[in-house]
Amino acid sequence: MADGVEDVYGEDSATLDQSFTPWTISVASGYSLMRDPRHNKGLAFTEKERDAHYLRGLLPPVVLSQELQEKKMMNIIRQYTVPLHRYMAMVELQETNERLFYKLLVDNVEELLPIVYTPTVGEACQKFGSIFKHPQGLYISLKEKGKILEILNNWPERTVKVIVVTDGERILGLGDLGCQGMGIPVGKLSLYTALGGVCPSQCLPITIDVGTNNEKLLDDEFYIGLRQKRATGKEYADLLQEFMCAVKQNYGEKVLIQFEDFANHNAFELLARYSSTHLVFNDDIQGTASVVLAGLLSALRLLGGTLADHTFLFLGAGEAGTGIAELIALEISEQNGKPIEENRKQIWLVDSKGLIVASRKDSLQDFKKPWAHDHEPIAELKNAVEALKPTILIGTSGVGKQFTKEVVEAMASLNEKPLIMALSNPTSQAECTAEEAYTWSEGRAIFASGSPFDPFEYNGKTFIPGQANNAYIFPGFGLGVIMAGSTRVRDDMLLAASKALVSQVTEEHYEKGMIYPPFKNIRKISANIAAKVAAKAYELGLASHLPQPEDLVKSAEKYMYSPVYRSYR
Numbered sequence: 001m002a003d004g005v006e007d008v009y010g011e012d013s014a015t016l017d018q019s020f021t022p023w024t025i026s027v028a029s030g031y032s033l034m035r036d037p038r039h040n041k042g043l044a045f046t047e048k049e050r051d052a053h054y055l056r057g058l059l060p061p062v063v064l065s066q067e068l069q070e071k072k073m074m075n076i077i078r079q080y081t082v083p084l085h086r087y088m089a090m091v092e093l094q095e096t097n098e099r100l101f102y103k104l105l106v107d108n109v110e111e112l113l114p115i116v117y118t119p120t121v122g123e124a125c126q127k128f129g130s131i132f133k134h135p136q137g138l139y140i141s142l143k144e145k146g147k148i149l150e151i152l153n154n155w156p157e158r159t160v161k162v163i164v165v166t167d168g169e170r171i172l173g174l175g176d177l178g179c180q181g182m183g184i185p186v187g188k189l190s191l192y193t194a195l196g197g198v199c200p201s202q203c204l205p206i207t208i209d210v211g212t213n214n215e216k217l218l219d220d221e222f223y224i225g226l227r228q229k230r231a232t233g234k235e236y237a238d239l240l241q242e243f244m245c246a247v248k249q250n251y252g253e254k255v256l257i258q259f260e261d262f263a264n265h266n267a268f269e270l271l272a273r274y275s276s277t278h279l280v281f282n283d284d285i286q287g288t289a290s291v292v293l294a295g296l297l298s299a300l301r302l303l304g305g306t307l308a309d310h311t312f313l314f315l316g317a318g319e320a321g322t323g324i325a326e327l328i329a330l331e332i333s334e335q336n337g338k339p340i341e342e343n344r345k346q347i348w349l350v351d352s353k354g355l356i357v358a359s360r361k362d363s364l365q366d367f368k369k370p371w372a373h374d375h376e377p378i379a380e381l382k383n384a385v386e387a388l389k390p391t392i393l394i395g396t397s398g399v400g401k402q403f404t405k406e407v408v409e410a411m412a413s414l415n416e417k418p419l420i421m422a423l424s425n426p427t428s429q430a431e432c433t434a435e436e437a438y439t440w441s442e443g444r445a446i447f448a449s450g451s452p453f454d455p456f457e458y459n460g461k462t463f464i465p466g467q468a469n470n471a472y473i474f475p476g477f478g479l480g481v482i483m484a485g486s487t488r489v490r491d492d493m494l495l496a497a498s499k500a501l502v503s504q505v506t507e508e509h510y511e512k513g514m515i516y517p518p519f520k521n522i523r524k525i526s527a528n529i530a531a532k533v534a535a536k537a538y539e540l541g542l543a544s545h546l547p548q549p550e551d552l553v554k555s556a557e558k559y560m561y562s563p564v565y566r567s568y569r
């Protein structure tokens with residue numbers, strides 16, 4: 001769909017219905033063509049195009065290939081030693097030449113992912129106001145109350161298929177970054193395109209600004225958001241309700257709304273409130289759950305046994321912790337046929353007040369209650385490890401350095417191969433580093449983290465840490481949902497995505513101790529995930545794009561956006 005048509009507007013021609021758009025797009029002048037990031041090719045405009053589109057004289061004589069432009073840009077990026085400068089160079093490229101940006105990202109995914117995504121995107125959000133040059137995405141603040149539908153109409157694209165929206169209250173593990181959380185929806189959607197092949201014109205990043213409680217930002221002269229404390233209660237709920245209705249009214253039933261980095265209390269409530277009326281997906285609850293379940297299923301190849309044979313201990317009982325825990329319990333129930341309540345009992349969660357136990361039930365938030373099992377209270381993580389003897393330890397606390405030497409050693413003394421996942425992002429918030437996990441377990445740990453760590457050598461052996469990040473899941477998952485025209489997201493689709501990801505881990509990976517496939521194969525991985533998710537949507541009767549294509553992997557591959565330049569007539 002995204003490929004093949006030779007057109008002055010590239011793949012976006014179908015979206016340019018002038019009766020809808022509030023302004024007209026003209027390519028009469030080569031000058032404006034060059035300044036439109038979606039159509040610009042820089043020095044790669046051919047002689048013929050320079051003649052046909054009034055570009056003569058506006059460019060030096062040389063004509064470069066896209067490959068040579070790519071090589072030049074990579075040289076420029078690599079010259080910056082500060083990651084934030086690399087991030088800024090990438091944003092600059094995205095805002096001047098979109099196809100070249102995606103060509104770089106697709107071809108150099110392992111090198112550039114830590115720049116446009118975690119960990120650097122976290123720092124970018126913290127400093128967003130100071131580095132802000134190009135507004136990206138759509139900002140909806142309390143000032144726009146009552147006018148959200150109008151604002152959606154200011155966005156130039158009509159065929160939006162995925163929205164990633166945040167209110168900035170819990171950006172990665174960095175807390176409330178208010179309006180500056182916009183870096184996250186922008187980064188996530190860049191991955192939708194680069195990793196999942198969803199066309200950029202179908203992607204819309206949105207930040208809802210209801211204020212921030214971050215005093216540092218409120219005092220920052222360069223802060224870009226509303227200078228007020230967060231709205232809560234009815235004021236908050238009403239704005240979100242208006243937003244959700246406006247999206248449906250403007251883009252129809254089949255736009256996927258991905259909630260990202262909302263604080264726990266709102267995340268669970270929004271998902272519960274809108275999952276029966278809208279096509280919604282919470283990346284932090286559901287995407288993270290799916291990628292971690294995949295890692296666990298994959299690790300069983302190294303650990304032996306089934307999920308039911310393991311005991312799980314989580315540090316952190318928020319969106320990620322409880323989301324993962326629930327998907328594990330669901331998968332065990334699919335395997336052993338027992339009620340989910342029964343299977344939850346081998347999964348324990350520790351929050352900031354200690355082990356979640358039945359005696360705390362009355363004071364627990366609803367999403368923690370299913371995990372309040374019978375046990376005496378335990379305050380310290382290390383004591384919980386010793387008492388419960390987990391085989392798998394998962395950090396989703398958002399707080400760095402919580403897996404101390406004592407904790408890792410306790411895991412290593414209980415298990416031949418302790419599985420340790422330090423999932424909090426960015427790297428500064430990881431519960432422990434790869435080096436710590438391998439060293440403190442004397443090279444026996446199987447380790448994965450949310451943000452990337454370099455391979456680590458210990459006693460002459462090289463360990464390759466896995467990156468258990470929802471970036472493996474959401475791009476392919478979203479593509480599958482879009483391809484099928486699914487009207488809802490269901491847990492079975494998350495399980496399908498997990499299994500599709502596991503199927504991409506090969507013997508060769510296991511031999512290196514890897515439980516996830518490398519990101520360099522991500523488009524193939526995403527096509528497989530998309531196919532399995534779409535197949536599940538068809539099976540559940542949720543798909544509206546009928547009839548079901550025979551070969552869903554091929555359909556996914558065909559759908560994928562190619563960043564190669566178009567020729568213009």
Ligand SMILES: O=C([O-])CC(=O)C(=O)O
Nearest residue numbers: 118172261284425469470
């Ligand atoms: O963005 C990431 O790297 C993963 C994620 O959703 C989070 O940490 O909130």
Ligand SMILES: [Mg+2]
Nearest residue numbers: 260261283284
């Ligand atoms: Mg997130």
